[in-house]
Amino acid sequence: TGGTVVNATGTATADVLVDGENIVAVLAPGSALLGVDLAQNVDAVVDATGKYVIPGGIDAHTHMELPFGGTNASDTFETGTRAAAWGGTTSIIDFAVQRYGERVEDGLASWHAKAAGNCAVDYGFHQIIGGVDEFSLKAMDSLIDEGITSFKLFMAYPGVFYSDDAQILKAMQKSAETGLVTMMHAENGPAIDVLAQQLYETGKTSPYFHGIARAWQMEEEATHRAIMIADLTGAPLYVVHVSAKQAVEQIAAARDRGRNVFGETCPQYLYLSLEEQLGASSPEWGDFEGAKWVCSTPLRSRPEGHQDAMWQALRTNDLQMVSTDHCPFCMKEQKELGRGDFRAIPNGIGSIEHRMDLMYQGVVTGQISLPRWVELTSTTPARMFGLYGRKGAVQPGADADLVIYDPSGHTSIGYEKTHHMNMDHSAWEGYEIDGHVDWVMSRGSVIVDESGYVGSKGHGQFLKRDLSQYLL
Ligand code: DUC
Ligand code: ZN
Ligand code: ZN
DSSP states (O other): OOEEEEETTEEEEEEEEEETTEEEEEESTTOEETTEEGGGSSSOOOOOTTSEEEEOEEEEEEOTTOEETTEEOSOOHHHHHHHHHHTTEEEEEEEEEEOTTSOHHHHHHHHHHHHTTTOSSEEEEEEEESSOSHHHHHHGGGTGGGTOOEEEEESSOTTTTBOOHHHHHHHHHHHHHHOOEEEEEOSOHHHHHHHHHHHHHTTOOSTHHHHHHSOHHHHHHHHHHHHHHHHHHTOOEEEOSOOOHHHHHHHHHHHHTTOOEEEEEOHHHHHOOIIIIITTTOSSSOOGGGGGGOOSSOOOOTTTTHHHHHHHHHHHTSSOEEOOOBOOOOTTTTGGGGTTOGGGSOOOBOOTTTHHHHHHHHHHTTSSOHHHHHIIIIIHHHHHTTOBTTBSSOOTTSBOOEEEEETTOOEEOOTTTSOOSSSSSOTTTTOEESOEEEEEEETTEEEEETTEEOOOTTOOOBOOOOOOTTOO
16 A cells, blocks of 8 residues: 555556455555445555555566586576565566477476476576477477467577577578567677687686677677578567677667567676676786676676667667576586686576666666666566566556565665575675665565565466567
8 A cells, every 4th residue: 555556657656456366456545445445454454655566577588497508507496586586576487498409398398397386486488499400390389389489599609509590590480470489699609609719729718708709799790690580581589688789789770670679688788897897806807706797698898888878778668678687606616617718607697686676776877767667677578478467567457466665775785685596696796776675475475575585485386478469
């Protein structure tokens, strides 16, 4: 009661009535319903006066337990979704993996086995197609019935997930035919691998050179190529983890030509930089601490203006969403695999717990508006990936996934203070947020209150997703 309900469309002071797992009404404050005084006739009243009531966050890009870089991403579905809950995220869409040579059905089944019964919040899957061939193309026909309405291809990581242009063309034809959204990791992997090898051979082995090898030209080029093949085939295209301003320009140009092309960025590309993180600690090229921030696409150079360009693109809708690409690794025994050779550092940052806060700080600093915060972190993810109606808005009929966010609260992010991800460090140490996640409800169950996390493993259910609402 009494909170400011924030939806993508605007804000209003309102009471939100929840029955069972659903929102059943959004009402003028203190109003009676069918002559019944609500405050006297409900099981519980939660006072949200002076606070924001928002739809639970949807993180549409996570990698729990991903086998990658010679190890596994360190959050399980249990630990990762619990951290999500702490941070006001009530749905995730993780990437089920089909490895080259594996059946898509088997890859998907193994992902269901990891997640089922373990999640604190609801979860859906995208399907990574690690080997486009006649078998996987055939299997893609059944994905929609499984509630999986998007797949991801990689133009990077030759020998791991990589698809060449012929494979991309075939998969995009399938995308156009079925309505599955093509999600693209757009970096020119074969060229990057040569650059990385050359750097390594000349003794440039520190984490900093991860970012040098993965040059923005390699992101711009791959983004352009993906857009052109999507243009030719008519596939809806969603470019993941955009970090280079030149890649945004490609997406914006395609959208200006009327193409059905979308892009997400991540908090790390808005806040962190190549210089400050990967090269911070040494006057020369950075020490191994920089490994904490090795991810792909990489952190970009601040003097080149990439971070500012990402914020601007979020305002102009050239980018539509913010996901985390949550892919955590510990320093000990994981990132350390790449000591002396940046190519062997497992790629990834853990941010699932902090996305809602970090993006709210963009409201505080005037980068985005309050409704845009909700749109970028919940409403558009729901619409893009076939969850809208159930998720993504505070409206009657929706799942009661609600967050009470306190704009007078404060969150000091740090490993000792506010860390629930299964990692031995925070990539966000020292970030101060002028707001706080006070209370979180998932499908009618309170999972975070003033005492902390009160949810349970297994509460989260698999989300069978509908087709994207952004299909033409
Ligand atoms: N990038 C990462 O940083 N980690 C997982 C996969 C990816 O594309
Ligand atoms: Zn990727
Ligand atoms: Zn990813």
